[in-house]
Amino acid sequence: MSSRQEEQQIIIESLKVALFKLMKEKSFNSITVSELVKTAGIARSTFYRHFNDKLSFVRSLIQTEMDQFDAVYQPQTIEERFEDKYIKEVWHSLLGNKAQIKGLVEAGLSHIYLEEFNHHLLKLFPYSMTIDEKIHLYGLAGAQYNIIFNLYEHI
Template sequence: MEQEKKEDLRVKRTRKLLSKALLSLIENHSFNSISVKEICEEAMVHRATFYKHFNDKYDLLAYSLKEIADEFHFPDSSLEEVHAKLFNVGLKYKRLLSQLFLEERDSLRYI
């Protein structure tokens, strides 16, 4: 059971490193231009490790967005606290959200 916990922590740590690397890269590059190789270099993990955890960069993005969405869980908060937390989360991920919305808008333009 102890061994199982350690493996869990390693998986969480690796996923967190990869997610953080992706979000860091999105600060300066469009998501479409980012490669798995670049994500791995930024996270300092091997490509094989990446593929043990995620199918592709879209899978990593979905995981990262779910982690961000979890930050929007505000049980027992007042309306003012919810507004403040939403504002802070929005600021924290401003570049990511901007990139994703701009890319989505640009991809819809050609439909």
């Protein structure tokens, strides 16, 4: 990893810690970028070099989490993503992200997870999909969303 990549990871991790700290004190909507960067200990310009706003930062966190998960668990087809084994792996992975899942729910942002999951899956299967394949894809996204956000209290 290059020093620039390491620096970017430190920035993102600092922002992530700061965001979840602030979300324990106040609602997501009432957190300003100024508060976020001050709490994270970074310059406002640094934040805007990487993100357009708080929501794009949250989307980035979700995308990164999904990319990391897929680097470890690599189903090759949409159908494999429906298998119990894979869905249980999703659940076990989420056990390591309890605070983030609860933070998304409490901030009223869980729908962003579903949107990003849909985008993520479409990116993984970039060919022209049939309607049946899209039904499977969106069914998977909805099923995993329901597992995560209807059972989040148990993680």
